[in-house]
Amino acid sequence: MTDTAPTTVTSTTVSCDGDAESGGHPRVYVKIDVKTGKAVCPYCSKVFVLDPNAKAAAH
Secondary structure, X not given: OOXXXXXEEOOXXXXXXXXXXXXXXXXXXXXXXXXXXXXXXXXXXXXXXXXXXXXXXXX
């Protein structure tokens, strides 16, 4: 599990392949939950947060 701040993104689909600290993992694509504006990587628990200024149709 990562203890870093959430990563702000402008797309509703993001990819994650870990980082040097976690040793990396297979690349996965996660979708931002439209209700919460967040997504969590199932491998490393990195949190992604949708930028509130992102266009609604961003993908």
